[in-house]
Amino acid sequence: MTEQKVISFETIRVACKNCTLSTLCLPMGLTTEDVERLDDIVRRSKPLHRGDYLFRSGETFRSLYVVKTGSVKTYAPSEEGGEQVLGFHLPGEIIGLDAIETEVHACSARVLETSAICELPFSRLEQLTATIPSLQHQMYRLLSKEIGHDTEMLLLLGKKNAEERLAAFLISMSRRLHQRGLSPTDFHLSMSRHEIGNYLGLAVETVSRLFTRFHEEGLLKVDRKHVQLLDPAGIEAILGQSLADDHRARSS
Amino acid sequence: MTEQKVISFETIRVACKNCTLSTLCLPMGLTTEDVERLDDIVRRSKPLHRGDYLFRSGETFRSLYVVKTGSVKTYAPSEEGGEQVLGFHLPGEIIGLDAIETEVHACSARVLETSAICELPFSRLEQLTATIPSLQHQMYRLLSKEIGHDTEMLLLLGKKNAEERLAAFLISMSRRLHQRGLSPTDFHLSMSRHEIGNYLGLAVETVSRLFTRFHEEGLLKVDRKHVQLLDPAGIEAILGQSLADDHRARSS
DNA sequence: GCCTTAGTTTGACCTGGATCAAGCACATGC
DNA sequence: GCATGTGCTTGATCCAGGTCAAACTAAGGC
Known part of the structure; x- marks a missing residue:
């Protein structure tokens, strides 16, 4: 007390x-x-x-x-x-x-x-x-x-797919935490998977699968609410990637 | 001149x-x-x-x-x-x-x-x-x-389907035009179907199909850029409808 | 300890809406 | 007139991600 x-x-x-x-x-x-x-x-x-x-x-x-x-x-x-x-x-x-x-x-x-x-x-x-x-x-x-x-x-x-949404979310968290003097690669998510999904317009299952996929691709490590970004550049590369694809497709 | x-x-x-x-x-x-x-x-x-x-x-x-x-x-x-x-x-x-x-x-x-x-x-x-x-x-x-x-x-x-999005768009246009002293049921859309789709996060084809469907259901009449809302209440009813469905499903 | 509850993960399946592909309607230019 | 372009519609197909279902894992509560 x-x-x-x-x-x-x-x-x-x-x-x-x-x-x-x-x-x-x-x-x-x-x-x-x-x-x-x-x-x-x-x-x-x-x-x-x-x-x-x-x-x-x-x-x-x-x-x-x-x-x-x-x-x-x-x-x-x-x-x-x-x-x-x-x-x-x-x-x-x-x-x-x-x-x-x-x-x-x-x-x-x-x-x-x-x-x-x-x-x-x-x-x-x-x-x-x-x-x-x-x-x-x-x-x-x-x-x-x-x-x-x-x-x-x-x-x-409006425009991004599931993968890009989660990547954007992680990068946003990373940057904002870094601004506040905390580690940009090693942090705790205080919200549930359900809340992340809701925020990003995705089902909980999709968020969970994406975390698993990112892990398999060596982009990050997850243990429940603790996230460690192993390859922040790789995650950032996911953003805007599909737009490049889009452009490639259209101009070919 | x-x-x-x-x-x-x-x-x-x-x-x-x-x-x-x-x-x-x-x-x-x-x-x-x-x-x-x-x-x-x-x-x-x-x-x-x-x-x-x-x-x-x-x-x-x-x-x-x-x-x-x-x-x-x-x-x-x-x-x-x-x-x-x-x-x-x-x-x-x-x-x-x-x-x-x-x-x-x-x-x-x-x-x-x-x-x-x-x-x-x-x-x-x-x-x-x-x-x-x-x-x-x-x-x-x-x-x-x-x-x-x-x-x-x-x-x-984040949460609404294609039908609800277009309904929301039409209702929003209707209300805003009405506020400006114009007809809430009879108006001209200055933007293309493509732009509407882009705004609502939908493909042009989907927007077009929805206009057709709304027309078949007697909710409105469309002639190119001119729109006439025949059943504004019916269109408004589309908003939030799926949430009710959602709730019904979950509580059963 | 063991039960309950809530969150998370994983797999199997399904569907809304995207994408691809024509055809159509109406301009505009020549 | 006919050609060309641009936007709109319609049909056929496909797939990303939603939904359903089940198993797994803490973390309390008692």
Whole structure:
């Protein structure tokens, strides 16, 4: 009990200015003084545990959330059980941007593992951005980045085959973890095969078979949730490969 | 020649405050005075024609574009000919939001038919939003709306079958045209079957067959690019239908 | 320990939609 | 007029990946 309290305390108390994520998150490009003003509106909850909700679809939108440690998935529940996983969010990533317009959350967000989350009440953030131009600019950039990311996913779901989708997923995880100072070749997947499949528009069985195939081809090693990329270049080569094929086929 | 000049002039001169699209576009919720300030930065070009570019992938991002009349498609070209159509944009819709972050356009935009376009230099718009809170709010809303729309598309591409995709497309067109004061049941598609297929992640042949099937089922009438929805409710019923099926199957 | 439950893997089979291949309809040019 | 091109439709075939089914493997719970 005591130990858990200590951990919580450590996790919670990091101010924005001391946070290692400040280059990825909102404080980027802000002066020390402005970071302190931002810091004033951030609410830091105690750590959440696997399955806990940040918000649920249908709830009124009040805040944006930033992952500080751990990971979160967002998904759009469709009446009666079905759902589409929209994203897996790593430390420094902002969640809830899609709800600004309607002021109602259209998707749900729950943590995949014990995670620390910062909450940013949106109305206060909005007031702040009106007085700090660089913060406003950063908000535009973050919103725009989200659109760019969604665009990539549209391309993935619209044009890529199963193999390319999983390769894209692995490369994306690898890069994002690397940005956060973790190993780009050796990591833990906090989501299930089912969730990966759902996210990539594939059946669980297909994901499982692909992991096996990639393993057989010497591209990676898998032990349950632990992944080791043995040949990252080989995996990257899978992306765009079929487009080259496509072109070859058409021009012949 | 003279006639064309007259048309151009008429099209170009509409100020934001007199524009019928102001409820859909940025001016929403602004005071008359603020609309005039916005108006000052808007550049109105002469009408563009089918195939003209608003911008190309790889170009430096400088402006956002708003469709005033006509329609525009955006697409992400992938090396050597292949492309993913990202969207079809109707009057009042903003284009280019995904390029704010990187300051480089990742996609291209070209007009599908003779169209009038408003250009908004982003740096000036950004300055303006810093001094007009309601404009800033509207910008956040527009960016957020785009994310919400992309999310819907992800769901469509990730979970829906061919029939549901075309139904969703038709309903979306119908609603958006209706919002703009046009008939929700009787409209002209400015894009080709090929482009529709590309957008929906389907082959041209599939799109064509679906139009035929919908026609046989009495849901609509098609004559080349002209579409008439005979049973809009029937088409809407196709959406989410398979999810119900899915649930029925699983719970039995 | 042993039972239960949930996640994962593997195999066998099936199908929706892609691909291939014609034929058709309507422009546009000469 | 006829030739050429471009987009659309229709039919026949094929296959990637979904679905179904079963076995395997942790990880709790008691």
